[in-house]
Amino acid sequence: MPLDTQHENQIRDFKVVGTRPVRPDGLDKVTGRARYGADMSLPGMIFGEIVRSTHAHAKIISIDTSAAEALPGVHAVITRADFPAQQAGMIDTLDHCMADAEVLYDGHAVAAVAASSKSLARRAAALVKVKYEALPHVTDVDAAAATGAPLVKMGIESNIVDTHEFGHGDVEKGFAEADVIVERTFTTEATHQGYIEPHACVANMGGDGVADIWCCTQGHFMVRNTCAAIMGMSASQLRVTASEIGGGFGGKTCVYIEPTALALSKKAGRPVKIVMSRQDVFLASGPTASSSIDVKIGARKDGTLVAGLATLRYQGGAWGGSLVNMGAMAAFACYDIPNVKAVGHDILANRPKLAAYRAPSAPMAAFAIESAMTEMCEKLEVDPLDFRLKNCARAGTKSSYGPTYGEIGLEATLQAAKDHPHWSAPLPEGQGRGVACGFWFNFGGQTSSSLNINEDGTVGLSVGTPDIGGSRAAMCQMAAEALGIPYEKVRAIVADTASLGYNDVTDGSRTTFASGLAVINSANQAVERLCERAAQTWDIPVEAVEWKDGAAHPAGANAGNFAPLTLAEIAADSGSTGGPISGHSEINADGAGVSFGTHICDAEVDQETGRTTITRYTVIQDAGKAIHPDYVEGQFQGGAVQGIGWALNEEYIYGEDGRLQNAGFLDYRIPVASDLPMIDTQILEIPNPGHPYGVRGVGETPIVPPLATVAHAIKGSCGQRMTSIPMSPPKVLAALKGRTA
Amino acid sequence: MSQLQVSTTVNGDPVEFLCEPDESLMDVLRDRLGLTGTKEGCGSGDCGACSVTVDGRLVCSCLVLGAEAQGREIGTIEGMAKGEQLHTLQKKFLEHAALQCGICTPGILVAAEALLKENPDPTETEVRYWLAGNLCRCTGYDKIIRAVMDAATEMRGA
Numbered sequence: 001m002p003l004d005t006q007h008e009n010q011i012r013d014f015k016v017v018g019t020r021p022v023r024p025d026g027l028d029k030v031t032g033r034a035r036y037g038a039d040m041s042l043p044g045m046i047f048g049e050i051v052r053s054t055h056a057h058a059k060i061i062s063i064d065t066s067a068a069e070a071l072p073g074v075h076a077v078i079t080r081a082d083f084p085a086q087q088a089g090m091i092d093t094l095d096h097c098m099a100d101a102e103v104l105y106d107g108h109a110v111a112a113v114a115a116s117s118k119s120l121a122r123r124a125a126a127l128v129k130v131k132y133e134a135l136p137h138v139t140d141v142d143a144a145a146a147t148g149a150p151l152v153k154m155g156i157e158s159n160i161v162d163t164h165e166f167g168h169g170d171v172e173k174g175f176a177e178a179d180v181i182v183e184r185t186f187t188t189e190a191t192h193q194g195y196i197e198p199h200a201c202v203a204n205m206g207g208d209g210v211a212d213i214w215c216c217t218q219g220h221f222m223v224r225n226t227c228a229a230i231m232g233m234s235a236s237q238l239r240v241t242a243s244e245i246g247g248g249f250g251g252k253t254c255v256y257i258e259p260t261a262l263a264l265s266k267k268a269g270r271p272v273k274i275v276m277s278r279q280d281v282f283l284a285s286g287p288t289a290s291s292s293i294d295v296k297i298g299a300r301k302d303g304t305l306v307a308g309l310a311t312l313r314y315q316g317g318a319w320g321g322s323l324v325n326m327g328a329m330a331a332f333a334c335y336d337i338p339n340v341k342a343v344g345h346d347i348l349a350n351r352p353k354l355a356a357y358r359a360p361s362a363p364m365a366a367f368a369i370e371s372a373m374t375e376m377c378e379k380l381e382v383d384p385l386d387f388r389l390k391n392c393a394r395a396g397t398k399s400s401y402g403p404t405y406g407e408i409g410l411e412a413t414l415q416a417a418k419d420h421p422h423w424s425a426p427l428p429e430g431q432g433r434g435v436a437c438g439f440w441f442n443f444g445g446q447t448s449s450s451l452n453i454n455e456d457g458t459v460g461l462s463v464g465t466p467d468i469g470g471s472r473a474a475m476c477q478m479a480a481e482a483l484g485i486p487y488e489k490v491r492a493i494v495a496d497t498a499s500l501g502y503n504d505v506t507d508g509s510r511t512t513f514a515s516g517l518a519v520i521n522s523a524n525q526a527v528e529r530l531c532e533r534a535a536q537t538w539d540i541p542v543e544a545v546e547w548k549d550g551a552a553h554p555a556g557a558n559a560g561n562f563a564p565l566t567l568a569e570i571a572a573d574s575g576s577t578g579g580p581i582s583g584h585s586e587i588n589a590d591g592a593g594v595s596f597g598t599h600i601c602d603a604e605v606d607q608e609t610g611r612t613t614i615t616r617y618t619v620i621q622d623a624g625k626a627i628h629p630d631y632v633e634g635q636f637q638g639g640a641v642q643g644i645g646w647a648l649n650e651e652y653i654y655g656e657d658g659r660l661q662n663a664g665f666l667d668y669r670i671p672v673a674s675d676l677p678m679i680d681t682q683i684l685e686i687p688n689p690g691h692p693y694g695v696r697g698v699g700e701t702p703i704v705p706p707l708a709t710v711a712h713a714i715k716g717s718c719g720q721r722m723t724s725i726p727m728s729p730p731k732v733l734a735a736l737k738g739r740t741a
Numbered sequence: 742m743s744q745l746q747v748s749t750t751v752n753g754d755p756v757e758f759l760c761e762p763d764e765s766l767m768d769v770l771r772d773r774l775g776l777t778g779t780k781e782g783c784g785s786g787d788c789g790a791c792s793v794t795v796d797g798r799l800v801c802s803c804l805v806l807g808a809e810a811q812g813r814e815i816g817t818i819e820g821m822a823k824g825e826q827l828h829t830l831q832k833k834f835l836e837h838a839a840l841q842c843g844i845c846t847p848g849i850l851v852a853a854e855a856l857l858k859e860n861p862d863p864t865e866t867e868v869r870y871w872l873a874g875n876l877c878r879c880t881g882y883d884k885i886i887r888a889v890m891d892a893a894t895e896m897r898g899a
Contacts, residue, residue: 032778
């Protein structure tokens, strides 16, 4: 990982960073005032509804919209023909939002209507008549990769569309040196991010072709650029405002309904609101890849890993881009192995286009590799933490995906796990204990922010990264820290696309790191300008002014004898000393430090039902520096519980007809409060040299270890080694009874 | 389809509205009365984001017809704080950082208030089972449970 800027003196005495203030948007969110995607209404607004495919794969013969158009109250009906011809780069994106010649999955959009009420829109959608010619389909990853599999779409020769390889050394030689080898195949089913807020937007295009979109998204600049490209608009013709967002986890990093709402608004000449139903959310947004992974690892008798090989097959829907490359890169990232290779195959299937889900692709790879490592420990009869401490990646280790690590916290999390009271606590009869570790890259990316010093000494902060889990609090804390003023003086907003330069999506655990970096830079620039005003007031050179504790001071005795000027005092006079004072930052942030965590889990399997109960869970992770520890703990807990859900219950279930059978929260069961214990957390702080306060992203790593951690605990409880996720009651029961589920 | 005229009380205010016979109370609250604090997560009674009270009883408003509000008293998240004075549960949710995205928060607060009215001194297990109908995807529930337990303690002492 290149580190262009090394920040020094990171261990410092913070005043605001590291405290736990109430978030600035908190009051709105506990009183119902906060406005999310579906909460916006505009004068004259009408309602959109999308018509979806009932086939897994079919050719569209005809679409008859006449009956829908004739219904009073219907203002627009559109199909793919209403969108402009596309440039190559946007075809897949638009294809997924609105089918062209063929439908590629159950739920694929084929038409849309807009009418004066929700109920009229639903009636009109039912009047759109689509004639299909059914084509062969395939939804399982191994079936899709097999010779002679039905082709997922017309015009391709194979469902295997890409292959990626990472590693170093000579794995054949490595296995020849090994005394013990573990070799096994693992599978995981697709899961959904499961955000509670369905996708929602309001699009409003005027007769002059200028438009606004309000939507829940992790990246409103991405929405602007994508929609503008699809609709043939310039970026300046489209302004996108990010609503409050009701969860994303990667699933709101692409467009689904926004281009459709824009096309309906264009045709109807009215603002159009589209809100996805929960069924549509499951059918047509989000899921992860499903996977099938072969792992082979070899170690010497003394417990030294000498070789690792993994072949990963991921399907991510009908367009490719399963992100298997990330899985292959992350697979062995926790280990220092001299001979290592990971090969990833990107496979098409008749399913919705994959969207990122929290450390996309890493949980499945970690399930396979960590489960194999645990089995190796059993064969070698060594403690799983001692084995990992012996073989873990450290500063200076050449990672399995290429770069050589700098300061990283994996060893520290493993040692902390070993020292944790959970690890040494007596295990009640019938329970098992599991442990596993996990890795995520973390990203930086394009970011801009703007900070205005108000005349009353308060500060307005604009960031361009939607706040999904309390990031505005962290932004205000970092600005307050850099300016030397109280947290309460700073208020942060998420600005629209017309108000800031481009910002990448809130993803890759990048927001607190990269937006935080831009905020600190903006604050530092404002401090420079505040010092200039003080220098001007005192009539001394600006070099003779220093900023500390929220005020300009003469730097030493030679600078003169002046009483300090506080930020508020300089701000109050700003109108007569040169005008408003602000700071800005536009960066492409580099130096996001990689992240590691180790989890411990106790579980009990009910021998009669195969149901697993998690009885104790501990997350230990390196945060670099926790700006707001409550929200860091919250990321650890939330990510771990999503991983527990993936491990135990969550899965996409397709029928023989290729249709999704569980598109709702009743049948796609995410963890509820009564399923869980408290989730203990331990934050370690090994500063990231790429950030002035040492921040590493924390959001994604917590979902990586749970699958293998829970599997290990299940093995301990009931003796069964589960190799297929989810480890749902029928599968565990079948394993206990010695048959396949 | 002709609309029905309904007279009801929402958060203590007398309210009249017209609605379609098959329109849910959730849609009436959100679309006709502008009370968008009640959230739609599923429309099928599985997520609890639309939790409100009808004559004090906790319900998913997506499973109640608007017409059923006739003559009843409806309580929503907008009625929880008294003017500038937040309910103890609201304060504890902020103090404990018991929300991340916040979309489930109104429903969970309404449900938790109903719990504490019925059982002012719940165990952790009782809180977990009472809130099992309210999905939260962000927090893993840990801080939510702590906030509810802490609010219960404070409310008992008050």
